Amino acid sequence: MMEANHPQERILSIQNLVIQFTLRGQVLKAIRDISLDLYKGESLAIVGESGSGKSVLVKSIMGLLDKNGYIDQGQILYNDMDLAGFKTEEDWLKIRGKEIAMVTQDPMTSLNPLKTIGKQIEECVVLHQGLKGKEAYHVTLKLLTDVGIYDVEKRYKQYPHEFSGGMRQRIVIAIALACNPKILICDEPTTALDVTIQAQILQLLKNLQKKYGLTTVYITHDLGVVAKVADRIAVMYAGDIIEVGKAHEVFFDGKHPYTWALISSLPQLGSKGEQLFSIKGTPPNLFKEIKGDAFAPRNQYALKIDFVERPPFFKVSDTHYARTWLLDPRSPKVELPEALLAFFEEGRSYANEQ
Amino acid sequence: MFWYIGKRLLQSILTLFIIITIVFSLLRLMPEEGYLGAAAEKMSFEQQEIYLTNLGLRDPLIVQLGNFYGDLFQGDLGKSVNYRTDVPVTSIIGDKIMYSLLFGLGAVALSLLLGVPLGILMAQMKGRWLDRLGTGYIVFVVAVPAAVYYLFIQMYITDIFKLPMLFDEYNPISWVLPLLSMALAPTASYAMWMRRYMVDELNKDYIKLARAKGVKERTLMFSHVLRNAFIPMAQYLPATILFTITGSIYIESLYSIPGMGGLLVDAIQRQDNTVVQGLVLVFSSLGILGLILGDIAMALVDPRIKLGKGESVR
Incomplete structure (x- = not known):
């Protein structure tokens, strides 16, 4: 489709x-x-x-x-x-x-x-x-x-x-x-x-x-x-596009921690008895020069380089790009929360059926 | 629309009756000397009684009221007691009302003609020199007491432009200064309100949409903003008309215009009850007329006012 x-x-x-x-x-x-x-x-x-x-x-x-x-x-x-x-x-x-x-x-x-x-x-x-x-x-x-x-x-x-x-x-x-x-x-x-x-x-x-x-x-x-x-999604944060790709790519195979945080904030991903996910902190002050990745201060997966240098667009597929150092081959692997992984899994299998 | 105006007219007539009755009753509480005039001192107590009985003032109040209304419908407001003894009140007021009305309405027209465009220009050039100049003018007119600049205008402008100091019916040039002086304050308030409502409207969402759909700025101003900004203005119109008519006392005495301005003060000072009564009637009728006109103007420009069905949307 x-x-x-x-x-x-x-x-x-x-x-x-x-x-x-x-x-x-x-x-x-x-x-x-x-x-x-x-x-x-x-x-x-x-x-x-x-x-x-x-x-x-x-x-x-x-x-x-x-x-x-x-x-x-x-x-x-x-x-x-x-x-x-x-x-x-x-x-x-x-x-x-x-x-x-x-x-x-x-x-x-x-x-x-x-x-x-x-x-x-x-x-x-x-x-x-x-x-x-x-x-x-x-x-x-x-x-x-x-x-x-x-x-x-x-x-x-x-x-x-x-x-x-x-x-x-x-x-x-x-x-x-x-x-x-x-x-x-x-x-x-x-x-x-x-x-x-x-x-x-x-x-x-x-x-x-x-x-x-x-x-x-x-x-x-x-x-x-x-x-x-x-059909396609561009995710913006603090005046920058941090991830862009086809809808299913961004939704079910998001690469930027901010995209993860956004999706995790969906009430559907909350589990009973637990507080719903919310992104800690506030967006950066746009009056000041932003160094590195704008999302880094609120990002639990932030690397040292995130505070120093703005990440370039890494290519995930022909249509899918994300601005995060996590996609650099040298960066460590991160563990995503269960709920998010489950959501990705469900979404991908649903997309495949289509 | 027809029903709406009819309804508003009926309401106004009712209001007018109530006002007349109240004024009538209040004046009956005044000392009776007001009906005797200068001759009172020479009359004995019995003579005074006979005089008052002849005037009908010893009848029961309700009969007096009935008579008063009866005369009123025949256009008879009684005779002046000691302002101009035995002259009908209608002719005293009639002589003067034309001057006041002409100057009052003239000033309103002039201030609309000047104030509305000024306000529009100020809104368009918000923050630029014209806006600042206009704001300065508005602040001046509001802050300085009218009597002060009226006097200055009469003292200096007449001198500079060699204009006549006093009003002369047959010399139109002598009308200019009083008209201008009277128009200064309402011009400022029209400009102020117009600017304010224009700026208000310009910040609204529908203006953003109109811009986004590619409407030219000029078309936008005249076909979208102006009419919307004028709606709240329509409400102020009657109030300012009243203000210019009653507020002309200063101007009329400065330029010795034989208008109504000073008449009420004179009549009250001389305890001429019938003239006071007549004047209050005229002033309140004008006020009510102003309100009706304002309502009709609003209904004409604003489709959100549902007409004649008693359910207003706003």
Whole structure:
């Protein structure tokens, strides 16, 4: 199943990206030298805890960084253009919506309360598909149908407050689709929804990805979401990608201690009577220069070199890379906890059955 | 919409009746000299009684109230006692109200015209020189007592631009300074609120989404932000209209405009009960009218206010 679509054509390529913010005279390094490729038709999930820089990363792709943030180094290559060099609004208007659209986090606040939802969707249709009047209206109705809204002609004329949270998220998705983008970025698309609706919205996104031939990027800290939608996973920590690979590779054969810690934190891995696993300590201060592996101070498997030198990407397979010295042939073998090993085992056998 | 306005009108009329009744009752508690006028000293006690009985003041209170309302519906507010003896109150107020209304509404219009765009520009250039300049202006107007800068304007600006010192009905140039002076304070508050609500709206999620979908910054401002920022503004409108009308006492006396500003003070000092009564009625009607207009404006711009069904969403 997972191997079936084997996307190889690169659609977007991030190279050695460094993003900084100036805050009260200090410089904060939010993204520290990231390289990442996005392949056509795939769905990539970027996971990491709050403050790990996942939102900043995608905002930089759309030129939506806050005013005090800027790209210090690196390139974002898309269609022979380097988005990192874009300065003016005019430049970005070629990208925003037209090429890359976004589904935002909180549907309750993401819609303009004073415009009918129809108008809000149609605004995109007019802007990006060059349609007008009746044509635009019909395309809008079709989009509403596509995202699973009934009685579209009546709904078209209604205002956001007349819809439930799940419905509003569908409308936000319709707005993104109305732009007719190549890449769809979903920034925690289900965080603000209740659990039953979450599954519906993810299924909808999956279906639409196929129907519209989209490349999707999910940003989330919910591993459950990742498991449902992602072909590939990139794990971020403190502004760096520390492991990237196909979903099953990262999930069931993770190599970085931070990935292990994340998976161990899943409640399913806890055993009865014992406290659930949590990662000790706090993420590093991004105002300071980070030496070595950013995760080292919280890492029970940390080696001496982890505090000195930043690990390079070690290749695990053609598609799977991890930034940890543990993959160096000279490093000692580590014993993983029982529960984690069991999880890996179960996952691998399940993947093989597929 | 129709039902909503109808309902609000009915409510307002009810409020107005309550106010009138209270004012009427309060004035009946005042010393009766207020109805006798300057002649009181020359009258004997019996003469005073006959005079008051003729005026109807010895009838039971409820009958007096009935008569009062009866006259009111015929547009009769009684006669002035000693402000301008025996002149109908309606014509005393009628002579002056036009001046106050014209200047009041003119000042509101002018301040909207200046304040709203200023606020928008300040929000757009937040933190830059225009924003700072505007903030300086707002702080000045709020911090310095109005009487002070009114005086300075009259003293110096008239001198510098050779403008007339006093109001002259037939010389439009003499209207400029009083209007400007009156508009200064409300302009500052409109600019302040407009800036604040614009900045508020600009930080909201739907603006982020609109940007992400590729809406131009200019379109964003006018088609998304402006209307949303104007909703809370609609509430302030009636209050400022009232403020400019009643607050014109200073300006009117400075430029000797024959408006209503000083009338209430005069009438109270001279214990002219009928004129006081009439004025309170006019002021409260204006206030209530302002509130209705504010509500209607809100309902027109905000779809979240459900109309006429008694269930509001906000």
